[in-house]
Amino acid sequence: MIAAARMPWPEAVTVCEVGPRDGFQMEHAFIPTEVKVRLINALSRTGLREIQATSFVHPKAIPQLRDAEEVMARIDRAPGVVYSALVPNERGAERAVAARVDRIDIVVSASDSHSLSNANMTTDEAMARAGRVAALGREAGTDVTIGFATALGCPFEGFLPYARVEALVARAVEECGLARVGIADTVGMANPALVRTTMEALRRRFPAAGFSLHLHNTRGMGLANLLAGCDAGIAHFDASVAGLGGCPYAPGATGNIATEDAVHMLEEMGIATRIRLDALLEVARQVQEAVGHAESAVLRAGTSRMLLGARRDGQTKLGAS
């Protein structure tokens, strides 16, 4: 085997906080609007520069986010922070524009089975709709991104052929004119080899596009997949405070990678996030209190640096290794 060139890790990465959307929509109970607003405001003060604040889906489809307009109206817009919203269709785009979101995030399922199950249309139909939503955003002067759910694994179809993912990205970039493309491991199936090879190939094929990774920690590989993304030069990751998000296919399983776990690892590796981990951990605690649970290693165990305050007599057993 020939050793390929190793790309240096990015010097800095951007973490997009998706907890208020991907997390809150998975909570059984409706989180009061004032709690959402308080938590989003707190997240705004951690150094995060992108927050997916809500989703303009039909209130009957996701009643947990039926207060999208009110959330957008009531949050304090911190300077330098992009407040985006997930938008499923034209009606959602109109609502999002009216609510003055900074960015519209479209999601399309890369596999037909998941698209039919999730959006009641084929991927091809969803892409046509994405094009219309992108056009609406453009007309309104609002940034638009697209993310491909199940691109790194579909619960019905398994791992998609790379060619299918590439063709979808080509359509997004070349037909819809979208410059930023998310690649999602929606149900936490992906492994680091798949992440690295997929992202390397996509970056080679679309050198001008900005790629982000949306990872779940369902099978414990979330941070390994983040590392694989860094190996491939990806510098944009979604994550969810307190690890909210769940996985509809794996009851009891963890959700998105926890923002604080991702930030902790990146900063420990010397990759800058510009996020203040102590402030983020404080918000994670508030989120945990608000929703009654969390899936976050650092929230549970503390940071590596905090450990250095450990007292010597708290220990210890012969042979601990």
Add this chain to the structure above:
Amino acid sequence: MIAAARMPWPEAVTVCEVGPRDGFQMEHAFIPTEVKVRLINALSRTGLREIQATSFVHPKAIPQLRDAEEVMARIDRAPGVVYSALVPNERGAERAVAARVDRIDIVVSASDSHSLSNANMTTDEAMARAGRVAALGREAGTDVTIGFATALGCPFEGFLPYARVEALVARAVEECGLARVGIADTVGMANPALVRTTMEALRRRFPAAGFSLHLHNTRGMGLANLLAGCDAGIAHFDASVAGLGGCPYAPGATGNIATEDAVHMLEEMGIATRIRLDALLEVARQVQEAVGHAESAVLRAGTSRMLLGARRDGQTKLGAS
């Protein structure tokens, strides 16, 4: 920055199961000998080729493993499986040899603070003792390995200078004649950058030595660190069935990387372990039942492949991504 050459991942790796030692010693309650024997026998039938079965420490130091002789006498020795034991001192080595262990595993804390706290002697003194233990093993014709606790992070001293770790390995390899050296992230502080640079440097400096990594998942980085080890060409990892092991410095935190999570990720990446994951998961369930807990993502969520059996109607919400 100049891109370094990327080493191909190992084609196959060996996973050493340390649950019966590192895991069982952390359990508050004594696990009955017959349960230990049953679980070790079950582990022996999964394809695992190395099992650290117990520890010949003083029974008062770790009463949980006071049945070391009985465990070694009663287990079925599966052909091709190496049954090792942790040995802290000369007396332990004599006991281990008498119990016919296949291999003696020595542990020395790389930091003085941890060594003093854990073994009541400096690292230097512990190395001298390790040399005597190694000599005893050699005389008896028993394989000996050494592992350096806290080499990738000490709760008292933080991250050790690489030069200290290298000097200890040099002493182990060149003075004690030990061919296999473990590098441990004892309290789960290490990050992938540290793991990769440390292991690459050690492999360059000691090309004839066999290195293994002992990783904990305390801060969620366990599998990312495993990946970083593979990046550095490491093909030998410790792991603990059901994620047993705990971390004395982080109450409630997870322990060693779970063997089933490690095997799952490696096999998904195309790196052979020769371990049958279905059989291993069945043992992990038995372990979970025996000790009343587990820290294992795959045990909780199922494997990526199992997910493909998921039924379509189990889902799903618009906007899941």
